[in-house]
Amino acid sequence: MTLRNSVTPRSAGEVGHYDIETDVLVVGYGAAGASAAYEAGLAGANVLIIDRAGGPGGASAMSGGEIYLGGGTPIQAACGYDDSPEEMAAFLKAALGVGADAAKIDEYSAGSVEHFHWLVDRGVPFKPTMWDAPTWVPPTDDGLMWLGENSWPFTELAKPAPRGHRPTANDFGGKLLMECLSRAAESVGATTLFDTYAATLITSDDGAVVGVVARRYGKELTIQARRGVILTTGGFVDNDAMLATHAPQLLGHTKVSAGTDDGSGIRMAQSLGAAVRHMSAAQVGMSLIPGIAARGMVVNALGRRFINEDTYPGRIGQSALFRQNMGGSWAGDDTAIWVIVDEEGFEDVPEPQRWGVQPTHVAETPSELEQLTALPAGSLVETIHRYNESATAGLDLDHHKSPRWLRPLTPPFAAIDVKAGIRPPSESGDRKGTGASVFTLGGLHTDLDGHVLNLNGAPIPGLFAAGRAANGLHGFGYISGTSLGDGTFFGRRAGTAAARCH
Template sequence: MNASEPSHYDLETDVLVVGYGCAGAAAAFEAASAGAEVLVLDKAGGPGGASALSGGEIYLGGGTPIQRACGFDDSPEQMAAFLRAALGPGADEQKIALYSAHSVDHFHWLVERGVPFKPSLWDSPTWVPPTDDGLMWLGENSWPFAELAAPAPRGHRPTAQDFGGKLLMDVLVSAAESAGVTAQYDTAVTDLIAAENGSAVGVRARRYGQELTVRARRGIILTTGGFVDNDQMLAAHAPRLLGHTKVSAGTDDGSGIRMAQAIGAAVRHMSTGQVGVSLVPGFAARGLVVNGRGQRFVTEDTYPGRIGQAALFRQDMDIWVILDEQAYEEVPEPQRWGVQPTHVAETPDELGALLGLPAGALEATLARYNEFAAGGTDPDFHKSSRWLRPLTPPLAAIDIKAGVRPPGQTTARRGTGASVFTLGGLHTTVDGEVLHLDGTPIPGLYAAGRASAGLHGEGYISGTSLGDGTYFGRRAGAAATATDRLSVPIIGTGH
């Protein structure tokens, strides 16, 4: 929308934040704490977004008090080395370096806002620990990462049983409100308002069927999330993510990305996505994960999202978890998430036939694995000796399409075995400035969280959404507040 169109503005504020997840809350807090008048608009009926539904893990390291209390030495350099490798081709090295260097400070910022962390470690592969332990491994001690950076657990969890995203958001929203932030809900922003010089000066929105316009005197920060809920955008940019369970609050429709693109914003990595695979990490680590040809294709004790990406992008979700009775029984019942074997047989060949695998394939895979596991080695995928043990018949297989039942849910998540969200988004600087296609910042426009491309390349690690979102949300809030556009007239509006 051109700034010459509206005859007046219904609302005015210094900094306008669109979206009230973790990035929006962090941005709003920083802007308000710097003395700006801050308004947050969210299309939902309250704050939280996908952040409130998450496990709550925040990727932090470099020597936090929780790491030290659990006996781990870490440095920003080792953290950055791991993230560069784990976040894959195209990862933003400048953002990774900055985030790693400031990670301990960001931990203290979260604690000062009221986020609690317990100084204890959950030491087994899992999606979300069934305890309130404050630290967990996220693949740092698995191959190949243990050879690229000194292993240290960096998954920091708010003190909550199971999923901690709601606790995190309750704390961040309370902090923002205490700083003077105001919010309007059930308000869907539909357009950016751009001045003749190309700068973003306001938005048009709809609330209860009524149109309203809002002027932002200093800056607009888009924290509207990704685009997994928009099948048209998925078809155009990330077709491999179509047809799977969506990890979102139902509002990740790409609206912020599209609005910014309409005034010339550049995007990055739009084809990338995270894949939560419907397997229990404790079962995978103790057994085998094989494809439709009966072959292993990934180290089973790694970060489970890495298994998920390999399963979708390289195996089209045609995978099975193979284990024996001991492997199944070693995982306590509450940690099984309702998963039970779907096929059982007395021999590998019989099990392979039940699964429709090529004759002899599973038998050959298992024989090779057992031979090396008996000696405590895994030359093919370098699984840790902690999890290596020959599997003995009878054997079982788990069909990932049968789904899992996360804590607090009464039915299993069934489908393709994949639960996905997008990683690509607006191209931003380390201060959240949205870049134009020509590489220059669009004046007055900022973005953070999943609306931006963030740290990520093709890879993903749990906690890098909440960590990236809160940290770079803070930087966007500070940068927008520092912008001095208070005296700039908006042509054609009478202001």
């Protein structure tokens, strides 16, 4: 008896007939899937896209829309910044953490300007203006933003240049990006089948992937893919069993997904002997407003600073969860993370950009604030004293925050508990939780053309992957825009490679 959730591949010999036939089958219709479908169709292949949801978009459509691009794009030049593929690659190799894929980063950086023009040619608009302050998502339609390139330690490793390219939309631009990419896929004849869940892969006697068994409205469908199957099914943050196996520190936190990142594509490929990489790696978004944090301090449960607050905010989250929280549990106050700021710093961030955040505690003295937050006696008093000494001197010897954001904190002081949550303007409802919002970075091991590799490092014939189903560029670090960036870039590669298979 075959279990309903089994991913054991189906032998082509067991398939009596195929309900649908195509050249290239793309499983998942986010940014990576749309890019793969476009290039496969452009190369002359008949393309079918299936998605378990009722329409295209997935997590890509819900995202901020930032795409990490550089090397000298027209937007960078218009905003007065020089950049090169070498400087871009140097930054990414450091920022994307231990285990980052150097070969993919080099390829991605070298092709970044071309990829920018490809996106523009697909109708994605970028405005040649700059947002010049720490933020998750600018409230404007500015086309360029910093993503930590101008913060320590990266200022020591590569020439700083902003590379966060944003589609021309106020706030979140993922929906606009997906509208452009889905139109592009349809323009080359790609067809779609929604409400369709890929369950298992179909393989020939020689081990090549030749199709997929899917379910639609309770009925089984067999789909033949004459040239290849491309998995763009997302990560596995929505699968608690997989998290428990690979990344238990992510359990219990807010999930950043469209609710469909169940790891199904990864599991299907693993059943054929596919290799995976960095399955415990994750992005961690802390519930803080970067503009407020940069103007103050972020402290841990010991009342101590642990990172430069002007850095890319995802680095603050990763450091908080993976380094400060040694026990891996956010169950109690021993894992508290606080943003400490004074009235001037708080008010300096315009109210709409605070996303509804209010101080959890307010006090006239560090000692009183320390008591209200239940931080260890003397800890916050000492931390604020040392911070103010550094700010007065204009040099942060402890964590190297840029002098631009260094200013002595003066009464009254506020403490903001990250567990109170933040809510972007486009969302509603209570966002209280652990203070962390997470998604997975690990996935299938692929080569530069999106071939899924087996445990011996050889390509599995007929099988490709891109987007968060693959590990992509990432080691154990993350920068906004690198998911949409590598998903679209290597999705294109996978589409072209699949179309050429015969």
